[in-house]
Amino acid sequence: MEIITGGITAAKGFQAAATAAGIKYQNRMDMAMIVSQVPAASAGTFTTNVVQAAPVKWDRKLVTEESHARAVVVNAGIANACTGAEGMEYCQKTAEAVEHTLKIPANQVLVASTGVIGMQLPMEKLTLGIEAMAPQLEDSLESGHQAACAIMTTDTKAKEAAVTFQVEGKTVTVGGMCKGSGMIHPNMCTMLGFLTTDLAISKELLQEALREDIIDTYNMVSVDGDTSTNDTVLLLANGMAGNPEIIQKDENYRKFTEALHYVNTALAKMMAGDGEGATALFETRVIHADSKEHARTLAKSVICSSLTKAAIFGHDANWGRILCALGYSGVKFDPEAIELFFQSKSGRIQIYKDGTATDYSEEEATRILSEPEVTVLVDMKMGDAKAVAWGCDLTYDYVKINADYRS
Template sequence: MQAISIEGGVTAAQGFLASGMYCGIRKNKSKPDLALIYSKVPCAAAAVYTQNLVKGAPIQVTRRNLADSIAQAVICNSGNANTCNADGEQKAQMMCEAAAKALHLEPEDVVVASTGVIGQVLPIEPILEATPKLAESLTEDGSADAAKAIMTTDTVVKEAAAEVTINGKTVRMGGIAKGSGMIHPNMATMLCFLTTDANIAPAVLDSALRIAVKDSFNMVSIDGDTSTNDMTAILANGLAENDPIEEGTEAFDLFTETLRAIAIRLARMVAKDGEGATKLLVCKVTGAASDADARTVAKSVICSSLLKAAMFGADANWGRVLCAIGYSGAPVDIHRVDVGFASRAGSIEVCVNGAGIPFDEEVAKKVLSEDEIDILVTLHDGNASASAFGCDLTYDYVKINGDYRT
């Protein structure tokens, strides 16, 4: 049975509660800046982290806490990344201790995260003071509140959920994410917290997460900058009471495909909400010799600043697509490549066998004026395919990042 989308996010699965509030990290008091996610019972846990050598203090603490692959809560602040600070790990640990005390847990059962400005000292007092109230406000309807509290330059709340029948039991999973700038493929490139009531061992959960991430968050790029703090973490509390999910089974495939679908939905939301963006760009590569080649080409196209600028201007400058394919590093026969564009307004082919063909510029303009655009690349080298997610490059991106700290 295939999964179906349901309402909700990180609290869609049984036994999960969440909350979000303003505690005082941000200058803007209208924006919440502290989130909490809690499971009524201990969970199997797994996470993937940014590959940037500069890593936020919360990542170091979370890695230690997840050494036993068990967690029961997540605490996250926005407005300050707690990165490149001498006291960073101490304060991340204090956040874990505050959450643990309020929830009657052990500090090592808490995942901690921070997002915001790098290199500024994190004021810990507002977090410590607010955490008891944050715990008291936990609710089954708190997913959106938590999602708002982890936002930085995001303009929309990002949450998704689904359910699927596994071994005769209804299994639910959901998640929230934040990400708008400083995003580039290299895992994790944003914050994402996923939850499920599935009964699944930590090692199996970790395998499923890595498969889902490969086709979703690792295929997103906004601006080519891999962030310092980002992670994707998943908690599974087993309350669905399904038979344990094992690798190599139909149950594992169902679970992984559902998780992958949620991750891709969230990845598309992140890409569409890129800083200053007006359009979601999806590069769909088919006919590649291997999955690796397909991913390499799709990422290269979606990362091209020149192409992103052309899409902002609704300019069907297909030469920039071919250029990005050419420097991607994938062994592609450029003389066999076809390129087209598609959107709700229709589709148009612009390049066949590596050469331009006549096309109607007015039709192309109409296709590229929509807010979601597919860049269609056919390589004619094999049967592999992949998609990458990005956005256009606008004047507002520079405005946002020109005064990000002030």
């Protein structure tokens, strides 16, 4: 596996474009389109929220009922959630606009939206946006990057990743872009992820690979514990690498899942580190837990604790809050047995052992916690299971962004 520069246009046969459609933001790009030269197998995972946005309903139906997809249209600014029958109609109309402009069947057009809930999309602007993007579609890395920029809301950086690997002598690429902050626990501004690959693989295995991988990647990210109505990850595989189609869980499938996992992990960490107002990526690694599920629960509990997140912002080695967050996670353990460490590129320090603080240097701990990526390592001393979760610190700017998001 080789890490390469690029995003959704890295894989063969995928083009992208972006435009400033003026949907809600002014003077910036706010619409993007991804098009595969040939019909691609499609897979998707969606929010578990009871309240589901129109594009989520649209995509779930298409991914489930249709064998292929060819295009994805994304807008930032308005979420098209809580918009009733009118909202569903706009998904249909968006797909029809693509059909009309690019001769791609409407039932092969996926849609995604992010932004304010309860506002209707300005359909005319969307249609004009699609017409503007159609002639600009390109397979360049730059066009992929423009798309990654266009889908941002409160994100401060575009998020892209790509890798290549070999299957039966053919070079296969997996690339992707995303915006927002988490799948189970996303920022209201919604986690949207778009992945493309030129691998030939059956639709069933594609869906399974995606469903399995989000559990340990996007689902382990939390910015503020809220789950959006719009969270969506879509994965298209167009087969243009020319490999024999993967139809079983063989060595080639394993290589693909490894590549997919790399891209998803990279994107997940970018989201966590770019959480609203964040100044640091806050990682929690749980090792030696008694089960995988417990390891995940413990790691998530720590990165979701507002008190711990505020302490990370303050570069404060408040191990008591970490212990406390482990303690209310619902997982049973012996607080006297576990051990806690802080680590970053500035070093590693043990802060808790035998039921109480070690004799660590506060100064050293603060130095370690002052890096832009900080890890809490939790050794449960119980078994062999492990998990990693990613979050960010809780800052003044998180409050500022969310106190006046709509204004």
